[in-house]
Every structure is written in C-alpha cells, then in structure tokens.
Amino acid sequence: MTGRVDTDNLPMSRGSRRHLLALLALSAATCLPATVGIAEARPAKPKKPHARAPVVDDTVPYGRRDDLMRFGAEIAERQGLPADWVQSQLAEARYVPNVAKFIMPPPAGTAKNWAAYRGRFVEPRRIRAGLAFWQDNEKWLARAEELYGVPAEIVVGIVGVETIYGQQMGGFRVIDALATLSFDFPSGRRDRSGFFRDELEQYFVLCHSEAIDPLALKGSYAGAMGMGQFMPSSWNRYAVDFDGDGRIDLHASGADVVGSVAHYLAEFGWQRGMPTHFDVAAPVDAVDRATLLVPDIVPSFTPQEFLAHGAGLPAAAREFGDKLALIELQNGDAAPSYVAGTPNFYTVTRYNWSSYYALAVIELGQAVKTMR
Numbered sequence: 014m015t016g017r018v019d020t021d022n023l024p025m026s027r028g029s030r031r032h033l034l035a036l037l038a039l040s041a042a043t044c045l046p047a048t049v050g051i052a053e054a055r056p057a058k059p060k061k062p063h064a065r066a067p068v069v070d071d072t073v074p075y076g077r078r079d080d081l082m083r084f085g086a087e088i089a090e091r092q093g094l095p096a097d098w099v100q101s102q103l104a105e106a107r108y109v110p111n112v113a114k115f116i117m118p119p120p121a122g123t124a125k126n127w128a129a130y131r132g133r134f135v136e137p138r139r140i141r142a143g144l145a146f147w148q149d150n151e152k153w154l155a156r157a158e159e160l161y162g163v164p165a166e167i168v169v170g171i172v173g174v175e176t177i178y179g180q181q182m183g184g185f186r187v188i189d190a191l192a193t194l195s196f197d198f199p200s201g202r203r204d205r206s207g208f209f210r211d212e213l214e215q216y217f218v219l220c221h222s223e224a225i226d227p228l229a230l231k232g233s234y235a236g237a238m239g240m241g242q243f244m245p246s247s248w249n250r251y252a253v254d255f256d257g258d259g260r261i262d263l264h265a266s267g268a269d270v271v272g273s274v275a276h277y278l279a280e281f282g283w284q285r286g287m288p289t290h291f292d293v294a295a296p297v298d299a300v301d302r303a304t305l306l307v308p309d310i311v312p313s314f315t316p317q318e319f320l321a322h323g324a325g326l327p328a329a330a331r332e333f334g335d336k337l338a339l340i341e342l343q344n345g346d347a348a349p350s351y352v353a354g355t356p357n358f359y360t361v362t363r364y365n366w367s368s369y370y371a372l373a374v375i376e377l378g379q380a381v382k383t384m385r
Contacts, residue, residue, distance in 0.1 A: 106188045142177055173374075185233065241263060261273070278363075340354045
C-alpha cells in the first residue's frame, strides 16, 4: 500500500508518503485489479465520473516536452494503450515545486522522536474518527478478517494513520506528482525517478481500465491515492471490489478500502493469529544490543537467541515459535523505546517502510478497539 518514499520521522500523507511503503519494493505491474466475490449479489453500478482537479498557480506546464512524449509512446506500446491519448494527457501534466520539495528527506541531524511521532496519530481526533469508521464498516472488517486473517484493528489503524479515514487524502493532481518525480526528481537524495516512472505507467493502466480521466484524481505528493493511499501499481495489483458492486472505489467505498488493505497485508505475508510484537528489555551490554539491532526490522533471532544476548522477554515471547527483531525507536534526547517485532510487525512495515509508522498503526488500532 502500499505500501511511499518516506522516512521514519515523517508521516504518510499521505500516504502520502503513502503507502510508498512496501511500495518501494514493487516493480511495475501489468495485472488488473482482482475482484472478490461475496454472497450478496448486487447489480453492477456505473462508474462515477471524476471532475477534473484544478491546476495550482505555481505549477509549470510540461507541454509536449520530448522526453515525456517519448515516454508516452513507449508505455502506450508496452501496455497496448492509445498513444495519442497517453501523450495528450502527459502534455497536460505540470511540474509542481512543492512535490519536489516534500519528497526530500529531513535535514541531516534531525532527531527522531517516537513519543512525538506517536502523539500525532494516537490522539482523540483519530480515535473518534476510527470509532465511526469501524461502526460504519463493521461487516466488512469482520469479513476481511475471516477471509485474510488481518484483524480489524490493524486495518483501522492503517486507514487512520494514512488519511484520518478519508479526511486527508492529498491535494495534488496525481498526474502532476508522478510526472514531477519521474522527469524532474530533485537532486540531493537517491534518485527514485525510475520507480516513479513505473508508477506513472501504472497510473495510465489504471485510468484506462477504469475509464478514469487521468487529470481528475488527486492524491499525495508521491502519487498515493484514496483512503488507504495506494500507489497505482498497488491499486492494480491488490485493490479488490469487496462489496461486489462492479467497480473498485478506494476514495468513497469503505468496503473496498477495508478489503484492499487487508488483501495487501495478506499478500505481503500476514499470518493469521500471530501477534505483532512483544515487550522487551533491551540488553544492557552495548555489544549484545548492537548484535540484535543489526538486522533492523527483519525478524532474525529466535527467542532463545534474544535471551542469550541478554534481552528480557515475557513468557509469551519466550514460547513464540518464530523469529523476532529488536526494534529500537528513538526518543530524541531521552532513552530509546524497544519492542520485539514478529513477522507480522515486519508485514505492517511493507505498507510503509518504517518501524515508527508500523507501531503507530498498531497502537492507534488498539486504542480504537479499546474505546469500543
């Protein structure tokens, strides 16, 4: 989901640092969205037209720039799309200075702070909105858990962190964001223009297959869309028509959002019934602690190896039958926080490659569940 080129101390969307998440690992996909059948048969609904998004004043039109037109011809040939349609839409794309600005990492030396990061997401406004979202989509959350094994609170946590349940889905035209990052990726950080060109190609695949005006959709500065902030390739690969109405709507259909987020996590390895993490006392010895931290968020050590390196684990963790990762979350000038992450914790980071993001998702979802 999904999923954004984000750093640990910046929130998604925005997805949208959306969803680049796990999304950085995705290559361009050519498959169309999957459809999940349900017991309740419903008549297909016509696709809703999207009004064209307004152009922002400080943007610069690309026009028929040579490199964009060549790219348009190439993707049209690869994907079997009308070349004149692709090129004419690309000619309407605009360079957006703020997109280039927002994709940059924070200044060097910026301290990460888990307590401050958590406070931005596990707070009353999101919890109240999460309660309403859960109540409105209780049936779909239960069905998603039954089908994919992903608990309701995890799905609720992701949608809450991403967009406050649809309240903040991004204000950039998707075509502008993706074109800017494809053809004018800013210097000063690792060049990701190839990734964004793949996403721009998949955006045209999506718009053509769903009969969407490419100039209509808005999203994050990274091109992530909808309540779950899916990048185009993730939409094409993992989005599902969960309510069976004949179309996939990740902007307004809670059912499709719930089903698509759960499907994404299942495809990235979510294991039914497994916890996401355990409490842990990090080793006091610096060498032992550093040894456990080397693999970062990738579960690499058995509970017995944790204990052998001086970590303290509760009884449930000692009996855990899979590997764990020692997750360190910095707190500015204060002492770091630690958890022992399971493979399911790692799966949440495939939505956004950040341990801070993953734990915020887990704790927001749990807060909403507790309020219920």
